[in-house]
Amino acid sequence: DAGITQSPRHKVTETGTPVTLRCHQTENHRYMYWYRQDPGHGLRLIHYSYGVKDTDKGEVSDGYSVSRSKTEDFLLTLESATSSQTSVYFCAISPQGGASTNEKLFFGSGTQLSVL
C-alpha cells in the first residue's frame, strides 16, 4: 500500500468552527490532491498541489483552503464549517501528476467529517 495517512479518520464538529484535515505521505510524490466524495456525485476535486507552496483550485474549492509547507504534508482547512461540507474527504498522491501518460492516483483511507 502507498504510504498515505489521513488524520483524523472521523471528525464531528459544529457549524461555524474551523476544521483542518491532514494528509501525510512517505512516498516523496510531487502531486497531492484533496477530493470529497458524496452519494450521487462521485469524487470531486477540491484543491491540489504540484509542489511545496504550489497549489491550485479544483472544481469545488469554495469554502476550502490548503497549504503545503513540506513535500510530505498537505493540509485542508475549512475556515468556517457548514453542513454542506459534511462528506468523506480523500487525499491522493501521484508522482508526476498529468505529466506522465501512465499516471495513477494512490488514495488514503479517507476522513469522515460531520458538520452539525
Added chain:
Amino acid sequence: EDQVTQSPEALRLQEGESSSLNCSYTVSGLRGLFWYRQDPGKGPEFLFTLYSAGEEKEKERLKATLTKKESFLHITAPKPEDSATYLCAVQAETSYDKVIFGPGTSLSVIP
C-alpha cells in the same frame, strides 16, 4: 465541459453471472481513462488505464475496453469478493493535472 457518467448505479449479480458496467465520457481530447475499485470505508484502488479506442486490459475476472465515447468493465463469472464500487475517471489533454471521476457503480455479487 468534461463529464463522466456511469451506469447502472447499482448492479446485483448471482455468483458466476457475467455482466458489464458502462462508463460514458465527454472530454476535450482524452489523455487517459482509468478504472478504480473502492471497498466500503476505504479509498479507491487503481485497476486499469486505457489510452486509445480499441484498447483492452485484463486482470483476473475483469476486462476493460475503450471506444471513442465509452468504456466497459466486463466481469466474467464474478465471485462475492468482486463486490465493490467501481469508479471510472478521465484525464483530459487540456487539463492534464486533474482527473474527473464518475459517480460509480455499486456491484453486489450474491453467493
